[in-house]
Amino acid sequence: MRVIGLIGVWYMLHTFSLAVLLSGVWWLLSGYTLVLIIGLGIGSVILVLYICHRMDAIDHETHPVHLAAGCITYYPWLLWEIVLANWDVAKAILKNDDTVRPRLMHVKASQVSEVGRVTYANSITLTPGTVTLDIEGADLLIHSLTQGSKEGLETGEMDRRVTALELGKGGPSAFSQPALHDHPEDTSVKRDSET
Amino acid sequence: MELVLDVVSWGFILAGSGFCLIGGLGLIRLRDMYARKHGASLIDTLGIGLILTGLMVQAGFTLVTAKLFLILVFVFFTSPTTTHALARAALNSGLVPDVDKDSPIKQGAVPSKK
Amino acid sequence: MFITAAAAVLVTMALALFRSLKGPTVFDRILAINSFGTLTVILISVHGFMAGRPEFLDLALVYALINFIGTIAVTKFVTYGALENTTDENEPGDI
Incomplete structure (x- = not known):
């Protein structure tokens, strides 16, 4: 589990903006307003968010807000x-x-x-x-x-x-991130120490 | 107003078609694979960009325009990735770029990985 | 107007196909087929407008994505001979 701190807040923000983006694209491409189909859309957005979470792909690098x-x-x-x-x-x-x-x-x-x-x-x-x-x-x-x-x-x-x-x-x-150098491991250490 | 929009979209589509043709010509004429990549990138940027912009002008503010815009955004972000992947794969497999005499890195001194 | 654009795209597709048949290296062929895919996206969109059926744009969107993934997969397969990650442990997995 992630510790709720600076990283946790970042994680929530990135997850939220990704969710908004996915919902927007889904709605744009389907254009439906039926309750059942919108429910299915919300389900698919949640599924994609879960997969991104498991891939550890929600961070400032894959989703540079x-x-x-x-x-x-x-x-x-x-x-x-x-x-x-x-x-x-x-x-x-x-x-x-x-x-x-x-x-x-x-x-x-x-x-x-x-x-x-x-x-x-x-x-x-x-x-x-x-x-x-x-x-x-x-x-x-x-x-x-x-x-x-x-x-x-x-x-x-x-x-x-x-x-x-x-x-x-x-x-x-507030959206600027700590600088990354050649080794991504360094920054994770740095960011852990900030929490 | 109708007429103006038609003329504008005509212009965009014709210019895009022209860039597509020139890019295709570049695929045939340029001397080696690295140079041909630039011809292909003509199709990937202004070729598709101008034609789809012309179609957007035709469609007006509708869902169709939004979809065309999404296609453009996808192509805009994926085409440099494929180009770079292909160039790097070619370089790593030992395909030597054919370069000019006054190139900062000379023909023989290509930093190949293998 | 749409017919002009479709004709230009078809001619360019023929040029790309010619390059993909001629080679000489496998990367030339992949490059030509990647351009061919981009041109297909344009052709599908233009045809959607020509036939008055905007549903074709969804196909064009999906084709753009498949074209990207397909090119990356073929490049990786040609380079490594396999689609699984064959880089060293310390290297970042790339193409």
């Missing part, structure tokens, strides 16, 4: 970046000459938590023209297609923005 506030400004920027990168790659594919210059390089991620690094690596992969091949600690191995995609990454704009997102700039500070 604390990033929600920063996402409002980050994702529109990322979408615009994706549009620009698409244009760049589309031109390179149509020309298919000197503009296609595949390169491999290392990029440092300045985020402290693993969620932040994963967000950064995912954003890089989502942007056409750059793909994250491997992550080793804070070192990302990147494959880039054109000169423009390489330069876009080297400005470090995305890195800066993901770090700001991770630090919860503009978001409620």
